[in-house]
Amino acid sequence: MTDNNKLSQVSITFFGAGSMAEAILRGLVEVKLTEPSKITVVNRQNAERLRGLSEAYGVVPAIEDNQKLDALKNADVILLGMKPKDAASAIASLRPLLRPEQLIISVIAGLSIATMHQLLDRPQPVVRTMPNTSSTIGLGATGISFSETVSETQRALSLAIFDAVGMSVVVDEPLIEAVNGVSGSGPAYIYFMMEAMIDAGVQLGLSREAATALTAQTVRGAGEMVKLTGEDPSELRRKVTSPNGTTFAALELMRQFGFQEGMNKAILRCAERAREMGEAIRAEASASEPRQ
Structure with missing residues (x-):
């Protein structure tokens, strides 16, 4: 059972504003699980896209650099929705901004929890998911895996988000690629x-x-x-x-x-392609690690 009242009080920042991010935020807004004012959208440079999402769903666009930093620093949940090729640098940029209790949710194909921890240089609470675009109409199917640092409250919160836009199944992380292939x-x-x-x-x-x-x-x-x-x-x-x-x-x-x-x-x-994409992100993360 999920606690929708708790979710209504949670601030969520979408870091990356592509089609999957839109499907999820639209689903959350449509079912009135949270107020649009509690959802902020951030991307690298496409301000027009952010304005379009704001006009369509009432969410808050973070366009200026200071707005982006504030949105990422202050969010209870950061949902990673950028393209896989941009993931390593984007996640690494979060490293100096995050508080230990902030929850990271990823919808990026192939990106493992271990790689996210490597890029963040800490065992941040991380939820790895694989949803699909039917979330837009509340009929999504999502596979979910949790890092060991995710609390019971954060676990329930994550399930509430994806159950609000369809149904979710908790799986062991190695099976997320299978979820990618099937649903x-x-x-x-x-x-x-x-x-x-x-x-x-x-x-x-x-x-x-x-x-x-x-x-x-x-x-x-x-x-x-x-x-x-x-x-x-x-x-x-x-x-x-x-x-x-x-x-x-x-x-x-x-x-x-x-x-x-x-x-x-x-x-x-x-599923194999998802693993290949994950390996590419992991290799980029390893290459960009600061030397001791």
Whole structure:
């Protein structure tokens, strides 16, 4: 159980204001879990982006250098949402600013807790997460891991943030890459499949509008069936696949084209790529360590 009253009193600074950061802050504002005035957005130099977020959601833009420093120093929670290539230098810049009790939450693919501690040169309370962009509409799926220095209160707070924009699952940190492969990048796989379904519908004579509506409702319904019935997807598939019927014919062709094998390999490659990105950040962190 999460304590939403506590979250409403917490100040959150988004360090990095990309699409994932926007998805989360929009979700928090939409469900009224915290006041927009408690959320500050900071990025390296794109002031126009910060103003746009402020206009859209009512959050506070920190544009001037002194505003950025104050936002980072005074926040209860700093959510790291910059691009992986910018992560090492951005996190290292936090080192002289942080108080020991400030909570760091990362949504950066591949970035390990150990690397964050290395860049900060201290065992700061750190939460490593892998959400997805469905958080924008309150239907996100997030994997979460905690450093040993995260308190029970901070743990509950982190879960409250991500449960406010969907659902979360606590996993051991080495499994975060698996979460990335399955759900972090998962919406893109579904959209890719939907593109194919819509295009095929148009080829068969449907209007694009009708094909899109039918496809969207079909994907939504299939997801709800798995969730509400609790049945394994393979069992639900068998129930709608009559021998030598239309669905059977379609699935047989998918098997011939290696649909399942391709999907499995794609997810494994996604997880592998996340590890590669993490290694690159770790190498940069090691290279930038001050010599004793």
